[in-house]
Amino acid sequence: MAQIVLDRLTAQFQAGEILATGSQHGNEWARIRRDAWVAVATFLRDDPTTKMEMFIDLTAVDRFSTEPRFDVVVHLYSVSLKHRVRLYAGVPENDPTVDTLVPVWAGADWFEREAYDLYGVRFKGHPDLRRILMYPEFVGHPLRKDYPKEKRQPLVRRAQQTETGD
């Protein structure tokens, strides 16, 4: 369905920016080199044959014990041409950064904050990269595979000595 998007991408970026493409269950995907992340996104938004006006989702995947460890995933949709595509960018553990997509789609703002909060991926150039779901006192990134399953970081607990009634 959106093979035209992948064809357009591979024709436009021939310096190795597109690492791989594929199609599964009718959904097309492309794996992008990290330094071309914003250039590819801007192209997909502006090119008249792709016209990805709509930012659907951005998240991260922890492929623990493989390298690069993290994938940043973005889902795009074209309202006018009615096709969609999924982009990946591999992010290594020792330098978990990728350029922000906020200048391309303003809606990426809170999604990148969420990915930062839960996976610890830093988005370079993000206007306000704070935690969005967890509280500021929280230490670590809870959806990483090596975050301890039983670990709790409580904000308040009862003062046991004054509660005599139960």
Next chain:
Amino acid sequence: MGFIDSVTTKLVDATNWARKYSLFQYPFVTACCGMEFMSVAAPKYDIARFGAEFPRFSPRQADLLIIVGTITERQGPALRRIYDQMCEPKWVVAFGVCASTGGFYQNYSTMPGADQVIPVDVYIPGCPPRPEQVLDGLMMLMDRIQRGEGHNQVVIANEKAARQAAKRGLSFDVPAAAIRPRTEASKG
């Protein structure tokens, strides 16, 4: 002395009888249990039959805090503050397994039971509980109120006894720790 004590006892009984039939609830609704809570409040099950039909959406006007749904660690300070703002005597009901123990959420974000931050009088199990279970829990709470066994009633009674003993210069077996420091929230 004995006569005064018996009059006071009867007065407490009468007060507790009035309290248990006029609970003003503050529903702290966070999750899907809220649907069953609405069912309890609606005419079919009709919590009004027990005099507890009037939700006050300010904790300062409520004396029964019903925690309906999952409590996250991030909500802990807010829940604690709401409890502190309620006038005494006050009671707390944990509605559903999430509010009671965290339920099936065993993860970084969910508090393992609201009693981690505030004392709870009655736990109602169920995911979510049937309205009949809620009414059963409410009746359990009413029995506790009548007997003066709500956690906050006991705290108040201990404080009163300790204060009176201190005034008479008597040593009394209520520990001094039972007297809480007066905070803004607890000032009558």
